[in-house]
Amino acid sequence: xxxxxxxxxxxxxxxxxxxxxxxxxxxxxxxxxxxxxxxxxxxxxxxxxxxxxxxxxxxxxxxxxxxxxxxxxxxxxxxxxxxxxxxxxxxxxxxxxxxxxxxxxxxxxxxxxxxxxxxxxxxxxxxxxxxxxxxxxxxxxxxxxxxxxxxxxxxxxxxxxxxxxxxxxxxxxxxxxxxxxxxxxxxxxxxxxxxxxxxxxxxxxxxxxxxxxxxxxxxxxxxxxxxxxxxxxxxxxxxxxxxxxxxxxxxxxxxxxxxxxxxxxxxxxxxxxxxxxxxxxxxxxxxxxxxxxxxxxxxxxxxxxxxxxxxxxxxxxxxxxxxxxxxxxxxxxxxxxxxxxxxxxxxxxxxxxxxxxxxxxxxxxxxxxxxxxxxxxxxxxxxxxxxxxxxxxxxxxxxxxxxxxxxxxxxxxxxxxxxxxxxxxxxxxxxxxxxxxxxxxxxxxxxxxxxxxxxxxxxxxxxxxxxxxxxxxxxxxxxxxxxxxxxxxxxxxxxxxxxxxxxxxxxxxxxxxxxxxxxxxxxxxxxxxxxxxxxxxxxxxxxxxxxxxxxxx
Amino acid sequence: xxxxxxxxxxxxxxxxxxxxxxxxxxxxxxxxxxxxxxxxxxxxxxxxxxxxxxxxxxxxxxxxxxxxxxxxxxxxxxxxxxxxxxxxxxxxxxxxxxxxxxxxxxxxxxxxxxxxxxxxxxxxxxxxxxxxxxxxxxxxxxxxxxxxxxxxxxxxxxxxxxxxxxxxxxxxxxxxxxxxxxxxxxxxxxxxxxxxxxxxxxxxxxxxxxxxxxxxxxxxxxxxxxxxxxxxxxxxxxxxxxxxxxxxxxxxxxxxxxxxxxxxxxxxxxxxxxxxxxxxxxxxxxxxxxxxxxxxxxxxxxxxxxxxxxxxxxxxxxxxxxxxxxxxxxxxxx
Numbered sequence: 087x088x089x090x091x092x093x094x095x096x097x098x099x100x101x102x103x104x105x106x107x108x109x110x111x112x113x114x115x116x117x118x119x120x121x122x123x124x125x126x127x128x129x130x131x132x133x134x135x136x137x138x139x140x141x142x143x144x145x146x147x148x149x150x151x152x153x154x155x156x157x158x159x160x161x162x163x164x165x166x167x168x169x170x171x172x173x174x175x176x177x178x179x180x181x182x183x184x185x186x187x188x189x190x191x192x193x194x195x196x197x198x199x200x201x202x203x204x205x206x207x208x209x210x211x212x213x214x215x216x217x218x219x220x221x222x223x224x225x226x227x228x229x230x231x232x233x234x235x236x237x238x239x240x241x242x243x244x245x246x247x248x249x250x251x252x253x254x255x256x257x258x259x260x261x262x263x264x265x266x267x268x269x270x271x272x273x274x275x276x277x278x279x280x281x282x283x284x285x286x287x288x289x290x291x292x293x294x295x296x297x298x299x300x301x302x303x304x305x306x307x308x309x310x311x312x313x314x315x316x317x318x319x320x321x322x323x324x325x326x327x328x329x330x331x332x333x334x335x336x337x338x339x340x341x342x343x344x345x346x347x348x349x350x351x352x353x354x355x356x357x358x359x360x361x362x363x364x365x366x367x368x369x370x371x372x373x374x375x376x377x378x379x380x381x382x383x384x385x386x387x388x389x390x391x392x393x394x395x396x397x398x399x400x401x402x403x404x405x406x407x408x409x410x411x412x413x414x415x416x417x418x419x420x421x422x423x424x425x426x427x428x429x430x431x432x433x434x435x436x437x438x439x440x441x442x443x444x445x446x447x448x449x450x451x452x453x454x455x456x457x458x459x460x461x462x463x464x465x466x467x468x469x470x471x472x473x474x475x476x477x478x479x480x481x482x483x484x485x486x487x488x489x490x491x492x493x494x495x496x497x498x499x500x501x502x503x504x505x506x507x508x509x510x511x512x513x514x515x516x517x518x519x520x521x522x523x524x525x526x527x528x529x530x531x532x533x534x535x536x537x538x539x540x541x542x543x544x545x546x547x548x549x550x551x552x553x554x555x556x557x558x559x560x561x562x563x564x565x566x567x568x569x570x571x572x573x574x575x576x577x578x579x580x581x582x583x584x585x586x587x588x589x590x591x592x593x594x595x596x597x598x599x600x601x602x603x604x605x606x607x608x609x610x611x612x613x614x615x616x617x618x619x620x621x622x623x624x625x626x627x628x629x630x631x632x633x634x635x636x637x638x639x
Numbered sequence: 640x641x642x643x644x645x646x647x648x649x650x651x652x653x654x655x656x657x658x659x660x661x662x663x664x665x666x667x668x669x670x671x672x673x674x675x676x677x678x679x680x681x682x683x684x685x686x687x688x689x690x691x692x693x694x695x696x697x698x699x700x701x702x703x704x705x706x707x708x709x710x711x712x713x714x715x716x717x718x719x720x721x722x723x724x725x726x727x728x729x730x731x732x733x734x735x736x737x738x739x740x741x742x743x744x745x746x747x748x749x750x751x752x753x754x755x756x757x758x759x760x761x762x763x764x765x766x767x768x769x770x771x772x773x774x775x776x777x778x779x780x781x782x783x784x785x786x787x788x789x790x791x792x793x794x795x796x797x798x799x800x801x802x803x804x805x806x807x808x809x810x811x812x813x814x815x816x817x818x819x820x821x822x823x824x825x826x827x828x829x830x831x832x833x834x835x836x837x838x839x840x841x842x843x844x845x846x847x848x849x850x851x852x853x854x855x856x857x858x859x860x861x862x863x864x865x866x867x868x869x870x871x872x873x874x875x876x877x878x879x880x881x882x883x884x885x886x887x888x889x890x891x892x893x894x895x896x897x898x899x900x901x902x903x904x905x906x907x908x909x910x911x912x913x914x915x916x917x918x919x920x921x922x923x924x925x926x927x928x929x930x931x932x933x934x935x936x937x938x939x940x941x942x943x944x945x946x947x948x949x950x951x952x953x954x955x956x957x958x959x960x961x962x963x964x965x966x967x968x969x970x971x972x973x
Contacts, residue, residue, distance in 0.1 A: 101832070103799075107840050115847035122855070203865040204920060207927040242799030275803075418815055547803055 102245035105235060109250045112234070113227045120223035124206065125215035130196040132222040136229060138188035142181060143261045143530070150531040153180055172543065177535035181263070228254075229262055236264040239271055240547075246272065263532045270527065270536055273513055274548035276494075281509040281550065283491040286484050287441060288456040289449055292434045295427035296397055296449070299404070302380040303387070303394045306339055309373065310384075313338045317370070320363045325354045340385040342374070349374075379415035379424055386411070397449045401431040433484050440476070460508055470495055506558045507607070513551060522559060528584065538585070542592035544600035553596065554604045560584065567614055569621040573629055591629050598622060598634045689714070693721070697753040697881065699912040700919065709905035710888060715745040725905055728896060739896050746889060753881065760918050761874055764925035768867060771932040774939070778856050779849045779946070787849060787950075790957045791842040797964055798835035800825070820971035821964060831963055838956030845949040852942060859935055866928040873916045873924075880914050 120128055142149075153159040162183075163176035201209075231254055238244060246255055255272070258265040285291035314336060318329070328350060332341040342351040351374060355367050374381055386407065392399050404411065408428045415421035438452060439445065446452035459465050470492035477485050491512060498515030503522070520526040527533045540548030541556045561575040576594070579585045585593065597603050608614050615621075622630055623638045691699070691707065692714045699707065707713075711725025724745060728738045779787075799805065800821045808814035825832050888911055895903040913919075 101829075103836060103839070108843055111840065111843050111847055115851060118851055119854070122851075203862065203869050204924055207866075207924050208920070238795070240803040242795050243801050418812055418819075422815065422819065547806075 102243045103238065104248055105238070105244050105246075105251040105254075106248040108234065109227075109231050109254070112230055113224075116223040116227040116230070117220065120219035121216065123219060124201070125211050125219060126199075126201055128219040128222050130193075130199070132226055134189050134192035134196060135226055137192060138185045139229070139262055141188055142185060143263070146181060146184070146263075147531050149184060150177060150180065172539040172546075173535040174532070174539045177532050178264075178267075181532055228257075232258075232262050232265045232268075236268040239268055260526060260530050260533070263530050266526070266530070266533055267536050270533065270552075271548065274540070274551045277509060277513040277551035279487055280491045280494070280512045283484070283487040284460075284509045286430065286433065287488050288460070289434065289438070289453040292401065292430050293397075293449055293453065295430050296401060299380070299383070299400070299424075299427060300394055302377060303384055306377070306380055306384040307394070309370065310337065310339045313342075313370070317363060317366055320361070321354065322357055322361060325357045328353060328357075335388070337385065337388050339381055340388065342370075343381055343385060376417055377420065379411060379420060382414040383411055402435065404428055405431045405435060433482070437482075437485070441473075463504065466508075467496065505562075507554070510551070510554055510558060514555070521555070525559075538589055542589055542596060544596040544602065549596070549600070550602055553593065556593070557597075557604055565613070567608065567618070569615075569618060569625060569627075573627055576629060587628070591631050594629045595631045595633050599637050692723075695749045695752050696908065696911045697749055697884070697913065698756065698918070699908060700917075707908050709908055710911045711905045712908070713745075715741060717741055728892065735896065735899050739893075742892055742896060746892075750885060757877065757881070757918055760922055760925075764870065764922065767929050768870065768925060771929060771936075772863070774859075774932045774936045779852060783950075784849055784853075787842065787845055787953070790953060791839070791846060794835060794839050794842060794957060794960065797821070797960055798832060798839065816971070817968060820968045823971070824964060824967040828963070831960060834956055835960045838953060838960065841949060841952050841956065845953055848945065848949060852946065855935070855942075859931065862931060863928065866924055870921060870925060873921050876916045877913070877918060877921065880916070884911055 123131070150159065153162075159173075159176050159180060162179050163173070166175050166179060235244070235251075235254060244251065246252060255269065258269040260266050282291070285294070318326070318338070321329070329338070329341055332344045332350060334340065342349065342354075344350045351367070351371055355364065355371060358364050358367055383404070387394065387400065387403065390403060392403055394400065405428055408425070412421060412425055412428075415424055442452065442455045444455070446455060459469050474489050474492055474496075477489060480486065480489075491509075494515065495508075495512050498512075498518075503511055503518065514521050527537050536548070537552055537556075540546045540552035543549060544553075546552075560579050561572055563575055564571045572594075576585070576590045580587060580590060597605055605614070619638055623635060688706075692712060694713070696710045696713050709725065711723065711728070713724050714721045715724050715727065716722075717727060724742070727733060727741050730738070733741075796804070800818055805814075805818055809818040888906060891906050
């Protein structure tokens with residue numbers, strides 16, 4: 087019992103919700119009811135509780151079709167405050183409404199067969215009927231547990247590795263549709279973990295973090311140059327004198343940041359109040375306040391004479407000076423993102439030489455070495471085994487995530503498909519067939535609504551995984567992709583009635599615009615034809631929305 | 640004065656067409672030689688059957704083993720001797736007046752006995768049922784149940800800070816600040832999360848418990864109301880049935896005795912005995928209600944204590960986690 091409650095890891099319990107305890111509580115509750123209820127009552131309750139699921143499983147697609155045609159689904163979507171353009175909340179609400187209706191109808195029917203009081207007293211249930219009640223109670227408990235698990239999954243972290251919970255998850259099915267949707271949601275969550283683990287290990291994450299910082303540094307550098315060439319000549323002599331007092335090596339940024347009671351930039355703004363250049367100065371001041379941390383980082387790197395594209399030197403510098411730099415960030419979002427990036431740099435600097443056998447020349451060399459290992463299945467499996475053996479005792483959260491990912495990979499090594507990226511492979515390894523062969527998600531409207539929402543809305547939590555899944559399942563048909571390849575494949579999906587035209591347009595829009603889109607991976611892997619984006623800009627195809635053209639222009 | 644002569648009897652049997660009446664038998668001309676005073680008195684009947692026959696036909700419960708077909712099979716006392724009622728009222732050896740008197744006396748006795756038993760049962764049971772009316776008034780008030788659900792949702796919210804919901808909340812600056820503050824609070828005091836999860840489990844127990852508690856109390860109330868209604872209804876029905884049957888029996892025999900006709904079919908016991916709703920059933924249901932109330936009354940204090948303990952733990956955990964969180968957020972804001 088102690089092991090069950092505390093997970094056998096000493097007295098550090100309850101890091102995540104132990105759903106096994108909830109299952110036990112529910113089971114005890116239902117057993118109590120089963121012992122308390124008479125057979126007929128338990129039977130009626132079980133039928134009214136479970137039969138609507140079966141009815142919905144067979145008839146819900148037709149109901150959704152009718153609701154769409156009659157506009158009822160649209161009304162629900164309008165009423166729901168959180169659904170916006172998404173169909174999943176409306177479809178799920180419709181399923182709940184139909185379920186409740188069926189439940190009420192069945193309860194009313196069973197009211198007609200209720201035992202009169204004298205029969206209840208005079209006819210005692212025998213012990214066999216109590217056993218039958220217990221059997222029904224287990225069924226009811228299972229369904230309740232599945233429903234609750236679905237409700238909990240987006241509001242609290244659940245430990246899915248607990249024995250009972252993992253069994254419940256393994257038995258996810260389409261009859262109790264929410265269990266399958268829950269499995270879909272969990273896959274999206276797991277994918278993020280596997281992707282993060284693989285990105286951290288392969289150096290892609292630090293590369294991404296570094297390029298984001300570099301973008302800001304380049305922006306500040308360009309501001310410095312612009313100030314020198316465009317703003318400085320238009321300033322009054324008073325301001326120029328002030329700048330001259332503090333300017334070193336043409337570093338205007340450092341000069342403007344310099345503070346004596348007030349920053350130099352603020353003092354210049356006061357001097358230039360009536361000067362037409364004041365608009366630019368105010369914009370500069372606004373930028374400075376928003377990205378103060380990057381302005382300071384720029385100055386520090388300039389003082390240390392570090393080139394912005396020198397990956398290892400920059401991340402070492404940032405990592406060593408995190409306390410001084412982080413304090414300069416005024417915007418909380420920027421500050422948190424910067425700290426996260428530096429956390430990733432710390433991890434990389436601490437472990438990267440453990441991950442590969444030879445010292446890399448630069449980050450590209452490191453990434454290529456890792457990707458080479460990943461490209462060969464046997465090498466990857468050996469690497470995974472060695473990694474787990476070497477780092478099993480580690481407490482680092484990222485190492486733990488990598489270990490978790492590798493363990494999952496090793497568990498399902500036989501179903502690895504080399505044509506799709508490793509992180510997606512790992513995510514679908516446990517039930518590859520139902521996703522890449524039988525397409526079970528298409529069989530039930532609720533699941534379909536969830537997936538369509540996920541692939542067409544880049545803010546959706548499942549976007550990262552499912553728009554990739556959709557691409558690799560239905561669109562990835564050529565080694566080098568052209569716009570027409572993708573459009574033809576999308577047209578096929580319309581013909582097969584997988585997506586509607588509007589959904590295809592939304593998918594395409596998110597694919598091009600979203601920063602998390604797969605298109606960037608393809609670009610990095612050189613799988614897109616050279617003038618891919620030009621083709622999109624010039625294309626008049628109905629799948630290319632104005633939003634995309636606006637974005638590309 | 641007893642006449643010693645050979646008498647001819649007509650044989651009646653149940654109507655073969657299935658109607659509930661007696662018709663002349665096809666073997667109607669069969670003559671049976673009956674010797675007076677030896678029909679039952681000389682026979683040795685089992686004590687069990689004799690006990691039933693000494694009883695009250697209005698209280699008779701159908702018993703397959705005892706071969707009782709009519710009210711006339713019951714025993715009456717005449718001159719300190721037990722005789723079958725049928726033997727007395729059909730025997731011309733007794734003067735009509737005597738036969739009438741014996742029948743009236745037996746009938747009056749049975750009537751009194753039945754009324755006494757009935758009244759006693761009704762009075763006692765209704766008094767008991769009235770006394771137990773107050774049982775089962777403990778309950779979870781609606782507001783408390785609502786508060787339990789709100790606490791449950793609130794606890795899930797405060798401890799699930801790494802959830803999808805919080806990821807959405809933290810997209811705004813205030814949400815991000817809250818998430819960061821709570822995260823650092825849980826990092827510096829990991830035991831707080833343990834308290835939070837423990838409170839969630841206890842709240843879950845409390846929810847299941849309150850649902851069961853609610854069902855038990857609601858069922859009891861419904862059961863009490865129904866059994867009360869049933870008892871009221873059955874009292875009326877028993878009274879009505881008895882009145883009808885009593886009149887029918889009395890009139891039937893009075894009419895036939897008046898005619899001084901010994902050759903009339905005996906009235907079936909089914910026309911006399913109690914129906915499905917009878918005093919015994921009434922008693923059983925009443926007793927079952929009392930037993931149920933007694934069981935509930937016995938468990939009521941335990942139910943109350945468990946409720947109080949669970950509520951105390953939940954409210955304690957909830958206030959502690961939220962109090963600590965609010966203080967932490969205020970400190971972080973300062």
